[in-house]
Amino acid sequence: MQVLILALEFDVRFIAHSLLSLGAAALISLFLASQHVSADESVLNSGDTQALHSLKAQALNSDLSYEILESLTTEVGARLAGTPADQKAIQWAVQKMKDLGFNKVWTEDVEIPAWDRGTLDVKISDPYQHTLTGLTLGGSVGTKGRALNAEVVEFVDLTALQAAEPGSIDGKIAYISNRMVRHIEGRGYGVAVPARGAGASIAASKGAKALIIRSIGTGDHRFAHTGGIKYADEVARIPAIAISNPDADLLSRVLTRGKTSVTLSSTAKRHDDKVRTTANVIGEITGSQAPDEIVAIGAHLDSWDVGTGAMDDGLGVAITMAAAAMIGQSEIAPKRTIRVILYGAEEIGFYGTKQYMIDHANSVDQHMIGAEWDFGLGRIFELRPGVGEQSLAAIQVLGRHLLDLGVLMGKGNDAQAQSDMSLLSKAGMPAVNFMPDGSRYFDYHHTENDTLDKIDPDDLKQNTAVYTVFAWFAAQSGVDFRR
Ligand SMILES: [Zn+2]
Incomplete structure (x- = not known):
């Protein structure tokens, strides 16, 4: 996931929301619905509204997204970009979209650098021997399998390492020890993660031979x-x-x-002279009235090579694929095209989305609105819009259709799409962000423990219902969300 823009006033509203039972939410929803009937019908006609209600009910009762996720994590498993498993994931996604009745399915190649994790042994060697549970960070060089033994110097955070004098840790191992803080929106990640991304080169500039970091994660288990x-x-x-x-x-x-x-001792290896190929997988439910107008929903298909990428980001793959498929299989064809974009190579550096922006540079304006899923492990509690001022009223209509799912409207109107889709956002695509509970997400993120059992099937139904309602609403309302 990429760090989300965070609002301080959120906590108060979350507490209010927690106090609101689903029954009360449904009553409020009915009341609000009666107050807004005429305004709502100017955004979505009664036939489309009826279809929205039945799609929502269908999604809440359907196991489809869970079945997709079970299939991906069982038949493919971990899928590091550029590996044979990644190729298998691409074939899996193409076939699954075809089986689910998508009208168009295709892939777009993405070139990426080559890296192999190899093996890692890491242990305290002095004052006594103790094996540590560790993982090589993605893209890191190894030690060519040779033992690198050195004294460790601790830094309480990246800032402290940055402040060290060049040469002050010559030949030593720099160790950054600060702990990521747990938060429902994953706020601690943005604070802690620069130690992972930038720590190695900063440590090297001070003379260090290697970098060890405390894992960027909130769990108390022995998984790195x-x-x-x-x-x-x-x-x-x-x-x-x-x-x-x-x-x-x-x-x-x-x-x-x-x-x-x-x-x-590590046999990790970068192959800087080699290029590997992966792909973005794209599937569409073609619009019946405005096929060139795209409602984009998406996730990333690749995962790290540990665990089975169930949460990150199999969850997003399953939610977006199921939402589009249910609309495609419904009686009324959507007016606009619903495009599911499964990005390649997100984890190793956003290569898929960068290639998508090149391949689709001339059609960014056709992306009417978008939403990605690449964070969280629980029910969605809030809708955050990032649309034109005039179309905010239409998003509030959407919000009323989500209230009985326990989703409240967020304040403000400056949301950027998450993760891969943030590049489309920066290029002007309107977006919404759905905020799921991320309290436990960083217990498992990027570990061997990111597996299917962490996903609650009922939460997944709510997630899928929200994306289904959103995609249908955006396709049928015809609203120009840029205005
Ligand atoms: Zn992810």
């Missing part, structure tokens, strides 16, 4: 969290690894007792 890094130009590339939270606690405690050394 991987994730991408970016080396700065003209700085030595050093191995970068993450260790689990309990291992990080231990390492910090051992360091309080005195001099501590760690040995690590």
